[in-house]
Amino acid sequence: MRFDELNLEEAVLDGLDAMNFAETTPVQELTIPVILEGKDIIACAQTGTGKTAAYVLPVINELSKGTHPANAINAIIMAPTRELAQQIDQQIEGFTYFIPVSAVAVYGGTDGIAWEQQKRGMEMGADIVIATPGRLLAHIKLGSVDLSQTSFFILDEADRMLDMGFYDDIMQVHKLLPPTCQVIMFSATMPPKIRTLAKTILKNPEEIKIAISRPPETILQTAYVCYEPQKIRILEDLFLQSRPQRVIIFSSSKIKVKELAATLKRMKFNVAPMHSDLEQSQREEVMKEFKNGHIDILVATDVVSRGIDINDIRLVINYDIPHDPEDYVHRIGRTARGTNGEGLAITFISTDEQAQFKRIEDFLEKPVYKIPVDPKFGEAPLYEPEKYNTPRRGRGRPRKEGNNNNGRPRQSNAHHKGRPRKNG
Template sequence: MTATPSTAPGIAPAAGASTDFGTLPLPPATLENLQRLGYTAMTPIQAATLPLTLAGHDLIAQAKTGSGKTAAFALALLANLNPRRFAVQSLVLCPTRELADQVTQELRRLARAEDHIKILTLCGGSTMRPQLASLEHGAHIVVGTPGRILDHLERGSLDLQALNTLVLDEADRMLDMGFFDDIATVAKQCPAQRQTLLFSATYPEGIAKLSARFLREPKEVKLLSTHAAGKIRQRFVEVAEDQRLHAVSMLLNHYRPVSTIAFCNTKQQCRDLVEVLRAQGFAALELHGDLDQRDRDQVLVRFANRSCSVLVATDIAARGLDIAQLEAVINVDITPDPATHTHRIGRTGRIDEAGWAFSLASLDEMGRVGQLETALGFTTEWEPLAALADADPAHPLRPPMRTLQIVGGRKEKIRPGDVLGALTKDLGYAAAQVGKINVNEFSTYVAVEAGIAAEALQRLSAGKIKGRSVKVRLLGD
């Protein structure tokens, strides 16, 4: 079917469009919850899409990570939900487990206005048994990756007959990963009378194919955007091949970003760069396909809570990551694919934030730089390598936080408030000294200021959480 644009492709909604959540047909309890969560005004993608989705239209929307797209579809699917009907009414498909986890966390926050909304995450990399047990108890919303959702459908453990909303999040990345057939099979098992919402950062050919097959007269929203209103400052640095890895440390020492993702084209280059950075005193971690799920989860927790300064990653491993306040991206190599370049640098410069995007280019890569200029319509700004400050031994770049791992998580009924209370009420630390708290199935991670980490480890190990002694260890150096 042909899409019916509500907003002409490439044109943002009118400047006078309301950004007040109060103008939307949302229940008072939802509006109060949004206010408590700090949602003071709609982002452009929310203002453009929510009036359409709340009216029941199918949707194709161009939206990048960090644009507020999760709330854009979450509020729509929650509005369609009947809490008293204990059946799967909404399904969100994501390309990666990490994105699925992030979507689930945000859905849980936004669903607080209603009591007893059960949300399940079904992704590969986790054993089937706990997922099967959770499904037996029922759920209202399921968030997952196409392959694992398909596994459950084939087993008969997931029933979608009551579904009224299907969301395809980061659809372009799912297509890149070869999920078209899996998505098609899942969609066929959903009721024909449903609302389908498709969000994609780019519009490759496969998006039109998805739309034609699975959406009914969709509205289209494609915002004119250059990564958060041009807040990404791009610089290119010419390097000799043997300077490439050292140039990364020079950029870090010169600009001193608190958090940086360095993208490499290969796993081996990830390993080599992490070795170089650690030798120079940086808190650097690698993220690539060779890590097992436990190590991957710990890496992501430590980077997101600011106890790691540099995440060195391959493109595939970093798909779906949404890291708040990412100050810099470094392209250790020039990618030959303009869409990949766009995805890489789009992780910084989020809404209301500025960011740096640095790209290292050898003479052999100048052709690729020219291709990016032509395809993406920008003029390259070059920064001389010699102008960058080298390491200052007296002031090494160190992360502001450290991570404590507590043995025990959701299975032991531990909640973030339990951990915060143990650190502040019981041990007397200021709340400002405690950072992000992540409660997983079997482990809990809490970030604390680096200066109190060793002491907090000893005191928490000797204390109790929820009246029970716990094992605690300090992650990293």
Template sequence: MSSPPAEETAGRSFAELPLSPALQANLQQLEYRTMTPIQAASLPLALAGHDLIAQAKTGSGKTAAFALALLTNLNPRRFAVQAMVLCPTRELADQVTQEIRRLARFEDNIKILALCGGTTMRPQMASLEHGAHIVVGTPGRIMDHIERGSLKLDALNTLVLDEADRMLDMGFYDYIAFIAKQCPVRRQTLLFSATYPEGIARLAQQFLRNPQEVKLLERHEGSKIRQRFYEVKHEERLQAVGTLLKHYRPVSTLAFCNTKQQCRDLLEVLQAQGFQALTLNGDLEQRERDQVLIQFANRSCSVLVATDVAARGLDIAQLEAVINVDVTPDPEIHIHRIGRTGRADEDGWALSLCSPADKRRVATIAQMMGSEPEWHGLGSLQSGSDAPLVPPMVTLQILGGRKDKIRPGDVLGALTGEAGFTREQVGKITVTDQSTYVAIARDIARDAVRKLAAGKVKGKTVKVRALEG
């Protein structure tokens, strides 16, 4: 059964929802006042106890939509796992965990645990033994815990499948099916997905009870995402990426290729042209993937080259441009790709390179978006400047992380205290289990490495190096 399109219910106040006074007060404090379209359409249904299939992308406010539902179903006095959120990637699971923690502040003792691969099992098993109310994790790791008996689901009342299409793309169907079968039959299931591949219908049929459907048509504000198509010969497209970058000079660009090999080839071409570029591919270990994402997100790498599957779960703030090196055969994926730029109050460029054979695909995309494609010739582009496109920041890696009790404030203190740098010269600080990464203004990077290595962080001498390219 379908509910009205989400656009019709947008702009309504959170105060209208049947939430506890403490939760309402927390929303006020967090300045959550009016609901996004997906929240307004899905929250009344989820809070009424319905199972849900909701179409929503990263950045639409969907995390709060399911988090408020599962927090409402929660009994904080019962120390057992009552809600579980499955996410395709560790990055997304971390974001979701942080968001639920912010929303759960209305109650002192709600324990939320992230269970993802890429880190050792033992500390996670110990945390589960101490009890948790909500777990957020990736399908493989959640399945491992269920099989070992460290994760018990008999008290579970809410199961959330976040970015279900991405999980299916990554081959997790059987994992999700296994996990859902371990959950109590009488539970609420909320499924969120940006696109509707046929596997979604299969999942819904198997594991949801009379779900309500919420469809949110993905609309990009024309003023925010400026889309242009460039016709090039197929063999010239890799060189053409450099031409686009030199003309538009974006600080951060996500370049999409249809194959892993194309990604490798483009990376070589860009690096030869002097660009600071990195690639994301399925062959990277989790630690390497984390490093690539950290450097891109903190603006110390100009271009990230990726396939659609490798970029799953990726949500980067302030992305000035998306370049489609290949036009994707699926118009929904094209719309999804370009929706990563022009977020919040930012403007963004969506630039697509097309060989004559791609013209039909472009026509289908334009039809779906209800707009005329804007064609330009590469010859019309001026090289804005011959100066290389240099990212504003450099990432420093400090050996030592959460396991050494290092916090972002310790690193900021070392840089702005003894080392004498200003707060403005220091960018994003990311602490992982073993390492800490800090973005530093490029012109002081060498000096910062020297001063950090000579000084102390949290009373200890640390090893520091700059990550480049």
């Protein structure tokens, strides 16, 4: 379907035309008409499906009509991480170039100047506030946020927010919204906790589900079944055989990311870590250096597995098994996105991760090829996931991964109504 076949305002279509957006994606075709009708909605769609435009376009379409309060916060978009909040803000900037709709991004890790800019933007009544939960609540508690006239409440990557422990924050914000507020939820997965949240905050919602994508066949998926201490030796051997370039290594925690990056650096590899303890300016610099090829290996937590667009990744390594099969898909999906569409994914499976990896294989509906471990690294365990099928304890995503006060993101500016915003 073409965007001009939807019931969108001319100014919105002009913005889409300027950005060379012509055809809708499946999630956009299904959700935009429902949101335009004013219905609550829960949509299951992953990053890369065009979901941001699916909710942003109908919201700015309605705000562009000029029927909403001029000095009120008319829409709240809540996102789990600063990176996603920034990307949503950038998309809104493009879509509203010809429209007098204002926006401000509100996320943690800022200095006092950025805090004041965020506060001023909300007090002036930015039409759209894109926020991480913790920072939005901080402003609310200081009295700089009035949500009494808000018309749209959007939760993006709701499953990730619940995983990060933001349920109470979401409910606190929801209680401040008027009963007439339209609630829109997007989630990559639909576990019971998401359905419970939906029943709590949505009113007779429409449910839209885009088929959960599995990794492209162009990604060669392989794995090593090994003991935990063998992982680093196998990794070093791989990199000595073939110089690493455009490689992302995912690890389960920022502590392990730091340790692994430091170990690889001692081995003289060109590597940088990416985790929430870095200042935001440092994180942005690392991403820039990795994208332009000055860094060969990025060791990261799942903070970069979703929502960050990096092309031409040659290899993704799962140093640790992700908790959810969908996270595995997100991780290895960072590869096979370049011009040739091919990629390689290698996963290290320790004994206590075998049951988890079997769940991933069940989700993929096929086994992943296990590369024999070279005898020089010692005897390796057999792949016997049933033997190790015991619940993992103590698992939890650190809430501060997405929103903390240690980073320093770019300054966030409220964009004034009626004034085209500068790109870049």
